[in-house]
Amino acid sequence: MSSSVTGPDATPATAPALPLSPRVPRSRVIMASLVGTTIEFYDFYVYATAAVAVFPALFFTGQDDTAKLLASMATFAAAFIARPIGSVIFGHFGDRIGRKATLIGALLTMGIATFLIGLLPTYYSIGIWAPLLLTILRFCQGLGLGGEWSGAALLATEYAEEGKRARAAMWPQLGAPFGFILANGFFLVLTLVMGFVSVAEQGADHPFLTWGxxxxxxxxxxxxxxxxxxxFKLEETPVFQKAVEQGQKVQSPLAAVFRTSWLQIIQGTFIMLATYVLFYLMTAWILSYGIGKPENGGLGIPYRDFLVLQLLAVLLFAAMVPVSGWLADRFGRRSSQLVITTAILLFGLGFGLVMDPASVGTGADVSMGRVLVFLTIGMTLMGLTFGSMSAILPELFPTNVRYTGSGISYNVASILGAAITPYIAVYLNANHGVGAVGLYLAFGAVLTLVALWLSPETRDVDMENVVTRR
Known part of the structure; x- marks a missing residue:
């Protein structure tokens, strides 16, 4: 058996150019990979925003605001438990029947679940069934996203030209900031139009909380x-088509990937870890910290004001994604990520100095400029680390188990680095202060640095390489 990368000392083969079929314009490939991930991340962020600002008041009971927020964050985490399952299910079909049909199924799974959340009755209508159904639909969102990312990344990388794979692979990564802007921008406009500020000020009977x-x-x-x-207008990738023509599909991609590429799964999981921790600290947790009551350890910034700060900062996230792709093609995946992850570690160590309530202020006295600088640095690092991941993870795996392998790595990392991150961060901040949250990020960065150091450079691997069937 063979694999495109077998360990830190592997010598990768030079990848041949893979010209696009004349029937498949490059713009269509870009659109198919970008639109899908934008929709998926929009759905995901809509839930993340509501999990902080809406669901604690409508789906959970009790007088303790921190307890209700933690319960809401627990439902948020349900999707991350589902994502590795989704990567196995959709990865099986992606490696067996093709990328196109599988991506359509993933998009439908996510979209239907998100639409149904918008129809759910609250706890005050159906009692305990409300958070239960919310959790089930959140789980289904996770299944869809678990199959979406790796498929979109494969569309981009398996169509890419020689020497430009990371720059091509950055297109599906732009779906994350674009989805964030759409989701949070939508909530911002709604709160402005409907005059909603917060549950604490206006109560749970405000129109925004009843139907908006x-x-x-x-x-x-x-x-x-x-x-x-x-x-539906897309065609199958040329790399997968060639594997089919040569009879190289495996009967059980899951069994094959664990038999031939188990080391790459571990490497990919921990390479992605710090990215996930940073991602969900800068999106889900920071919102709860920014708008949280000062007596509960938050900064007390009005919800709308904080959304504006996030939307400004996320522009840097989007701007750095193509820069990340260029750096990875120019200097290599491993080298560029080692530098960026070191910067993430230093950023984590600075949480207490920059964002402690005693220094940044709370309520009307909070330094909005200082908060914006913090968010901007975090989002800039997020774009730099996230942009090339859609090239790095697929390149670790052979063609006929690539969908399954890259999906498992990406989504197991989501459990370790994202599922519990908002929950742990809320707990750490409530009991030990914001500096402890930064140490949590720094620890994740250390683990990623170790994984990167022990992993090979994948810039020049042959994307047409397959594993021997058994």
Missing amino acids: WRIPFLASVVMVVLGLWVR
């Missing part, structure tokens, strides 16, 4: 229809 929050979930159906239209 549902609109972003229901509106996702329009985006799903657009995504389906683009993907």
